[in-house]
Structures are given as C-alpha cells and as structure tokens.
Amino acid sequence: MDSSPELQRFLEQEKQNMMMKELVGKLTSICWDKCITSAPGSKFSSGESTCLTNCTQRYLDMTMIIAKRLQM
Amino acid sequence: MDASPDLQRLLEQEKERMMVNEIVSKLTSECWDKCITGAPGSKFSSGETTCITNCALRFLDMSQLIARKLGGSQ
Numbered sequence: 001m002d003s004s005p006e007l008q009r010f011l012e013q014e015k016q017n018m019m020m021k022e023l024v025g026k027l028t029s030i031c032w033d034k035c036i037t038s039a040p041g042s043k044f045s046s047g048e049s050t051c052l053t054n055c056t057q058r059y060l061d062m063t064m065i066i067a068k069r070l071q072m
Numbered sequence: 073m074d075a076s077p078d079l080q081r082l083l084e085q086e087k088e089r090m091m092v093n094e095i096v097s098k099l100t101s102e103c104w105d106k107c108i109t110g111a112p113g114s115k116f117s118s119g120e121t122t123c124i125t126n127c128a129l130r131f132l133d134m135s136q137l138i139a140r141k142l143g144g145s146q
Contacts, residue, residue, distance in 0.1 A: 008082070019093075030104065034112060054112040061116065062124055063100045069128040070096060 031055035103127035 035051035044052070075083075107123035116124070 011086075026101075030101075031112075034108070051111045054114055057114075058108065058112040058116060059100070059104060062104060063096060065124055066099050066103065066128050067096045069125070070092065070099070070132075 027056055027059060030059060099128060099131055102131070 031052050034055050035048055103124050106127055107120050
C-alpha cells in the first residue's frame with residue numbers, strides 16, 4: 001500500500017486540526033489561571049481583557065522561542 | 073500485509089515530529105510556570121526573556137546529563 005499524497009494531505013490536515021483544538025484548550029486554562037485572579041464578574045474588566053490578550057500572545061511567542069532553541 | 077518501506081518511513085518521520093512537538097509543548101509549559109510569575113505584559117521583560125532562554129538551555133543540559141548517567145550505568 002503506497003501512502004498516497006491525498007492520504008498524507010488528509011492526515012496532515014487532521015493533525016493540524018487536533019493541535020489547534022488542543023492549543024485552544026490549553027491556552028484557555030493557562031490564561032484563566034494567570035488573569036482571572038479574583039471572583040469572575042458579569043463581564044471581563046479591561047485589565048482582565050488586556051491580560052488575556054497578552055497571555056495568549058506571550059504564550060505563543062514563547063512556543064516559537066523554544067521551538068527555535070531546540071532546533072540548535 | 074507487510075508495511076511497505078514508504079509507509080514505514082512516513083510513520084517514523086511522523087513519530088519523530090510528534091516527539092519534538094511534545095518536547096516543545098512540555099518545555100513551553102514548564103518555562104511559562106517558572107518564568108512568567110505575574111500578569112503577562114504586551115511583550116516579555118528582559119528578565120523574562122533571559123529566564124526563558126535559560127530555562128530551555130538548562131532543560132537540554134539536564135536531558136543530556138540524564139542520558140549520560142543512564143548510558144554510563146550500563
């Protein structure tokens with residue numbers, strides 16, 4: 001059985017989808033812990049919103065930094 | 073059904089890529105906990121950047137150290 005290009009494309013797509021879902025779940029959890037430090041209100045305060053934005057960005061930045069380091 | 077060489081090669085490559093992804097993911101998580109101790113800012117402070125670099129490098133050092141220890145004890 002040859003691994004056809006279509007199969008490879010499909011597997012790659014599926015893998016990307018799963019990784020995205022996992023990342024969303026992980027970031028939600030991490031940034032919740034970092035940014036929502038007191039009782040949740042009826043909406044996010046501006047401080048909390050800013051923190052959540054920063055948190056997401058910084059975590060992704062860090063993933064890139066570390067991926068680059070590991071490539072040595 | 074024998075696993076064709078093409079398929080074996082593909083699987084081996086995928087396995088290796090997933091392992092690297094897993095290490096990056098784990099390391100990011102560990103270094104995040106160690107280095108980002110307050111609310112994240114609009115960019116990393118220089119202290120945070122230094123910490124992240126050190127964290128990744130020390131982790132690699134540690135992996136090599138442990139591999140050496142385990143190799144030596146055989």
